[in-house]
Amino acid sequence: MDPETPSTIVVRNTQRGDFPYIADICRRVYPKTPPWSERELDSHLHVFPEGQFVAVETTRGAVVGMDAALIIHWHDYDLHASWRKFTDNGMFTNHNPQHGRTMYAAEIMVDPDVQHHHVGSHLYEHRRNLVRRLGLLRIRGGSRLRGYGRHATELSPHDYVLEVVNGRLHDPTLSFQLHEGFHVFGVVSGYLDDDPESMGYAALIEWMNPDIAQPQHTEGRDPRFIKA
Numbered sequence: 406m407d408p409e410t411p412s413t414i415v416v417r418n419t420q421r422g423d424f425p426y427i428a429d430i431c432r433r434v435y436p437k438t439p440p441w442s443e444r445e446l447d448s449h450l451h452v453f454p455e456g457q458f459v460a461v462e463t464t465r466g467a468v469v470g471m472d473a474a475l476i477i478h479w480h481d482y483d484l485h486a487s488w489r490k491f492t493d494n495g496m497f498t499n500h501n502p503q504h505g506r507t508m509y510a511a512e513i514m515v516d517p518d519v520q521h522h523h524v525g526s527h528l529y530e531h532r533r534n535l536v537r538r539l540g541l542l543r544i545r546g547g548s549r550l551r552g553y554g555r556h557a558t559e560l561s562p563h564d565y566v567l568e569v570v571n572g573r574l575h576d577p578t579l580s581f582q583l584h585e586g587f588h589v590f591g592v593v594s595g596y597l598d599d600d601p602e603s604m605g606y607a608a609l610i611e612w613m614n615p616d617i618a619q620p621q622h623t624e625g626r627d628p629r630f631i632k633a
């Protein structure tokens with residue numbers, strides 16, 4: 406795909422017919438873990454259809470990315486909870502639009518053949534617009550530290566994140582999310598099981614809705630995680 410023609414990408418809500426394409430992308434992005442199952446994807450559409458997106462490359466009619474999320478009441482969870490806990494084992498049945506003000510970004514992935522062509526950026530743009538439309542306070546999620554495994558002998562996960570935040574190292578996931586306006590507010594272990602690249606470590610990240618956010622919502626953030 407031509408990197409100069411992002412207008413060929415359309416983002417729309419996920420439909421059942423997209424599931425085989427999502428599974429195919431998933432197999433290529435995460436070859437060592439089972440792909441999203443039809444049962445899980447069906448459950449996402451059942452509980453929160455408006456929150457599930459795919460990116461379609463219009464000239465080929467091909468699904469080239471997906472972005473899945475749910476709404477949670479943040480204080481129901483421990484800061485160190487795992488991805489499984491935040492997503493009810495990938496089913497999103499803990500979706501809580503009555504009390505929740507946090508969109509939990511459970512997944513974003515782009516076909517490896519078209520990464521770095523702004524597909525992820527289009528998906529996040531739609532995610533941010535949805536948060537603003539629903540009047541939610543923020544998006545939060547765990548950014549799995551895919552580049553950490555290569556630096557684990559010389560850096561702690563915390564120091565690795567500081568290097569990425571300050572632009573001295575690139576992480577394939579976190580650098581993208583920082584570029585998309587997210588901030589780090591913590592580093593946790595045991596976030597994902599069976600992820601040798603990150604060794605289970607993740608940066609907790611958030612994007613604040615500018616229509617709503619007040620200074621007190623980001624009070625107490627570790628200043629070292631704020632980009633120099």
Ligand SMILES: CC(C)(COP(=O)(O)OP(=O)(O)OC[C@H]1O[C@@H](n2cnc3c(N)ncnc32)[C@H](O)[C@@H]1OP(=O)(O)O)[C@@H](O)C(=O)NCCC(=O)NCCS
Nearest residue numbers: 513514515520521522523524525526548549577580581584
């Ligand atoms: C992370 C991911 C979704 C990004 O999608 P993408 O379509 O490749 O990203 P984009 O092309 O939209 O990038 C948007 C911007 O971020 C920048 N960016 C993307 N990846 C980057 C990286 N690794 N380092 C630095 N900047 C990066 C791009 O240069 C672009 O900036 P620009 O607008 O100034 O050119 C994709 O790489 C992916 O699917 N990774 C595997 C799955 C994964 O790890 N998901 C996250 C789970 S927490």
